[in-house]
Amino acid sequence: MVTELTEQQREQARVDTVIKEIDRQIEGAKQALAAAHQETRAVEQNYSENASINRYEIDDIAESRSEIEQQRQLVARASENETILAHQLDTLKQLRAQPYFGRIDIQDPGQAEAESLYIGTASLMNEDRTDFLIYDWRAPIAGVYYNGTLGPVTYQTPAGTQRTTLVKKRQFTIHDGQIENMFDTNETVGDAMLQAALGRQNDQTMQNIVATIQKEQNDIIRNTTADLMVVQGVAGSGKTSAILQRIAYLLYHARESLNADQIVLFSPNLLFSHYIASVLPSLGERNMRQVTLPNFLARRFEGLQVESLFDRYETRQQSNAPHPVADWLEGAASMAAVKDYVDQLANSQAPLQFADLTFEGRTLFTKEAIASIYHHQVAKMTVADRLVKVKNALLRRLQHLATTEAKRDWVAKELDTLSNQELHALYGQKTIDDFADEQAQAAYLARRWAKKRLRVVADAIYNNYFLDFHALYRQFLLHLPLTGPITEAVQQQLATDFSHGVEFHRIKLVHTAPFLYLRDLLTGGGQNRSFQYVFIDEMQDYSLATLIYLKHAFPDAKFTVIGDAEQALFKPLELPETLLNRVGDALAAKHPRLIALRRSYRSTFEITTFAKSLLPDGDEITAFARHGDPAKLQVHYGQAAWQTGLIKAVQAMQQRFPTVAVLTRDQEEASQVYHHLYGQVTDLHRLSEEDSQLPSGVLILPIYLAKGLEFDGVVIANVSAAHLGDQATGLLYTMATRAMHALTMLTLGPVTPALTGAASQYLTIEPPTEPQR
Numbered sequence: 001m002v003t004e005l006t007e008q009q010r011e012q013a014r015v016d017t018v019i020k021e022i023d024r025q026i027e028g029a030k031q032a033l034a035a036a037h038q039e040t041r042a043v044e045q046n047y048s049e050n051a052s053i054n055r056y057e058i059d060d061i062a063e064s065r066s067e068i069e070q071q072r073q074l075v076a077r078a079s080e081n082e083t084i085l086a087h088q089l090d091t092l093k094q095l096r097a098q099p100y101f102g103r104i105d106i107q108d109p110g111q112a113e114a115e116s117l118y119i120g121t122a123s124l125m126n127e128d129r130t131d132f133l134i135y136d137w138r139a140p141i142a143g144v145y146y147n148g149t150l151g152p153v154t155y156q157t158p159a160g161t162q163r164t165t166l167v168k169k170r171q172f173t174i175h176d177g178q179i180e181n182m183f184d185t186n187e188t189v190g191d192a193m194l195q196a197a198l199g200r201q202n203d204q205t206m207q208n209i210v211a212t213i214q215k216e217q218n219d220i221i222r223n224t225t226a227d228l229m230v231v232q233g234v235a236g237s238g239k240t241s242a243i244l245q246r247i248a249y250l251l252y253h254a255r256e257s258l259n260a261d262q263i264v265l266f267s268p269n270l271l272f273s274h275y276i277a278s279v280l281p282s283l284g285e286r287n288m289r290q291v292t293l294p295n296f297l298a299r300r301f302e303g304l305q306v307e308s309l310f311d312r313y314e315t316r317q318q319s320n321a322p323h324p325v326a327d328w329l330e331g332a333a334s335m336a337a338v339k340d341y342v343d344q345l346a347n348s349q350a351p352l353q354f355a356d357l358t359f360e361g362r363t364l365f366t367k368e369a370i371a372s373i374y375h376h377q378v379a380k381m382t383v384a385d386r387l388v389k390v391k392n393a394l395l396r397r398l399q400h401l402a403t404t405e406a407k408r409d410w411v412a413k414e415l416d417t418l419s420n421q422e423l424h425a426l427y428g429q430k431t432i433d434d435f436a437d438e439q440a441q442a443a444y445l446a447r448r449w450a451k452k453r454l455r456v457v458a459d460a461i462y463n464n465y466f467l468d469f470h471a472l473y474r475q476f477l478l479h480l481p482l483t484g485p486i487t488e489a490v491q492q493q494l495a496t497d498f499s500h501g502v503e504f505h506r507i508k509l510v511h512t513a514p515f516l517y518l519r520d521l522l523t524g525g526g527q528n529r530s531f532q533y534v535f536i537d538e539m540q541d542y543s544l545a546t547l548i549y550l551k552h553a554f555p556d557a558k559f560t561v562i563g564d565a566e567q568a569l570f571k572p573l574e575l576p577e578t579l580l581n582r583v584g585d586a587l588a589a590k591h592p593r594l595i596a597l598r599r600s601y602r603s604t605f606e607i608t609t610f611a612k613s614l615l616p617d618g619d620e621i622t623a624f625a626r627h628g629d630p631a632k633l634q635v636h637y638g639q640a641a642w643q644t645g646l647i648k649a650v651q652a653m654q655q656r657f658p659t660v661a662v663l664t665r666d667q668e669e670a671s672q673v674y675h676h677l678y679g680q681v682t683d684l685h686r687l688s689e690e691d692s693q694l695p696s697g698v699l700i701l702p703i704y705l706a707k708g709l710e711f712d713g714v715v716i717a718n719v720s721a722a723h724l725g726d727q728a729t730g731l732l733y734t735m736a737t738r739a740m741h742a743l744t745m746l747t748l749g750p751v752t753p754a755l756t757g758a759a760s761q762y763l764t765i766e767p768p769t770e771p772q773r
């Protein structure tokens, strides 16, 4: 004991020394930042003064332009410098609270003594910059901390595999500069520290897992070679945590060539986006971009309202009954059919569909005229290339047209109504003195005005509005190959439904991927090459067609796709291996890596044991040994008793935890539950799709909005057969696994069959409060 204390004191003394050095560096960084700030202000001021003089007096002198450009660059450099220093200061401040969490002692071959290295969220050098006081967790040698057990170990460096011997591994919990706990371990990352991390109460935002990354998670985080990584991980296995750590890792290792704006994460909903938003900043990195699929689609379907998974779920169009036609459209076959169809269009086996280009109700170019331009192009070219030629030809014709239009009455009439200011703007660079006579001046203005007004037509040409994509897609549906569930009647029905939707400015989700793919392949557009990494969370909610489309839309990106087949809310349950292989095949890659995570960390042992027993292959899941109360089920047979039970269950949870989630199947149920609880519990919130922040208190939300989230205590409002139906396994599993510490379910009437099997033995069942009638 005495030696342990001495050891801790010795470590504390080191922490104190490191903090002293951090304080010194903080002071230096503050001064440098203040100086940089002044410098930025000075160059900015200089720039704005010069720029304004130049704009009014010597606008056309090229020399002054280049001077301005030079100064603009100076401003940019100064402010970049300031940003870097501010970032350094933030990192130092973060280190000050918790300088490091791990220590490894390694003995390199041929060395007499072991060397101690300390691992933290960022690197820190000593004053004379000769030694690392802290190693960044992403440094190659730090891999040993996460992967190695004592004895000979290897780690990867840019120079190849290195060997060393790990002689000690120590973990620390340091809070505000004080060591609260420390112990030596031989495990990869010891259970005790993980226990402590997992036993914490939930915060409103996700925490990083840097101090306790597990070996299997480390494989996901530190992989830089795969161009496709597919992770199938059971609920609470740390998929989301691992990919966020992975992003931080990638940013560190490609500082020069990768920045956070070149990474995009598709997240399931806005609440989730917000929930995870502080993880990267806590690791000293800027956040990647985030988008939800509905947002992504909305941007590509301007003018059409795109059905979302939530809409589809709420309106019950997608019950768990089989939907062979929708499944076909959402599978890889429909995307292959799009490609075939584009080939047919290229060979003129099917006609392209053009649209008239109109201006103020007048047709400027008829679809026949546009078709004729198209057919005059060399037939060997791709459709996209021929369309570019059409585009250019149309733009040229539009220019001519502007000259003729300028002589028309409407132009003169409109010019008469212009204000002085508008007229002034129309002169552009010219002044009255530049014209020989009034006629020349009027002609100039008319031409400028006509051009300006015809700009909308030019934009329409740029955006390929001379093609009728709706008609083309309809035609595609009528050409679908007659295989599987597709019959002639189905073709007709799909085409009619599609056109009907478009009439009301709506498009169903099943059509989005094939439609966009068709549009992009025809026009050669829609691809974004600026993204280097695309991450997709909750992959089980994406159709294969959508995944294939995303791969097409981000052609230069490496993909990391994560999810859990068994958290299927929107379709029937699938076995994890099946999903893993299906997604792997659809996103065919040169260097794919498929990973399965089977250990669940979020919930107590009791909750995980219950949740996994709901599943057909639940034995594959390992529960982490953190203990708590068994999951509870309250059985009621009358509405009044159920309501009272619900209020009591929520109140009981609220006494234990600051945040309690009441999960429902959908919004309608959420609204009913809200009415029952209103006035009975404090701090009550009902969350909707538009919400982006998680308040504390009692939160009522449909399960699809709780995807990826976790709560200290969870109450599931009604698990009856009548309410959830008999295909509720995925739904119930997802709900149950949102709970970290406590789970209570209620049922009004007999429970769903999902609960009657093995799962019931892991429940504490509270007897009915009323006899069954």
Ligand SMILES: Nc1ncnc2c1ncn2[C@@H]1O[C@H](COP(=O)(O)OP(=O)(O)OP(=O)(O)O)[C@@H](O)[C@H]1O
Pocket: 194, 197, 198, 207, 208, 209, 212, 213, 214, 217, 233, 234, 235, 236, 237, 238, 239, 240, 241, 242, 564, 567, 601, 602, 707, 708, 709, 710, 737
């Ligand atoms: N190595 C770890 N150290 C500490 N905590 C961890 C670790 N791995 C996972 N956790 C914790 O377990 C919980 C679940 O993690 P996460 O949300 O990343 O899992 P998930 O697989 O994305 O879950 P789901 O699919 O159920 O939404 C989080 O609270 C996370 O902090």
